[in-house]
Amino acid sequence: MENIETAPFWETKTLEELTQSEWEALCDGCGLCCLHRIQDEDDDAIYLTRVACHCYDIAAHACSDYANRHERVEGCMKLTLERVEEFDWLPESCAYRLRHQGRAIPSWHPLITKDPATVHPHGMHALNPILEKDEIDLEDYIID
Template identity: 55%
Template structure:
């Protein structure tokens, strides 16, 4: 058991901050703008990324201070993952919460941060910045239903 990786030995709540943060695979899917239909509750994903998202690195360009510039950025925690049904099915946080293991392409398994991109899971090179839009509602022109399906080797 001691040789098991931390995500198999610990619950999400038992992980250190560093362990928790290392679960991020760098896909960028959670940094995309979504809309929620007020009547149905349906979440509409788009290919529009947050103004702080670096589309080449597929990461937040100012992660430590993101709430200062994007107040509605959601801080993902072990205590709110269940409520965030819009999280990608491929997301390590969601997978572990659901009792599944990390996907074969996850950088913690491959040792290579590029594996998420090679597996076709990331949004690298596939998004437009919200800063480029004249109106926030214009993001609906970039609706991307394909982003809600399981991505990668599943």
């Protein structure tokens, strides 16, 4: 019998067809969604900062309490299928955005390389983040 290799789930399934574990696997672990954003009151533009949520583990490049993040962090946004169109602030390389648009995920994505560190050489991670503090002005940490 021939060994027929099937295409990976992210190439064959729509976002609506993904299981919960497949949905979670689309995340490349860049951590950019863990960075604080501020919105300009005048033109509604959204600016990304270098300030990470207090649950972000800088060394691990991941949430330190992913399972409970929504209870622990006020305003932590859960990316769901129903809300995927609202997350236009995610990077252009975000697999959720790309798959929603019917586009392929990048060749450096951990689903393809089997290595979570492959996001780093491509600059797709929270660069030099600092953890949020009570006395911090987010405007001082806007990323250009």
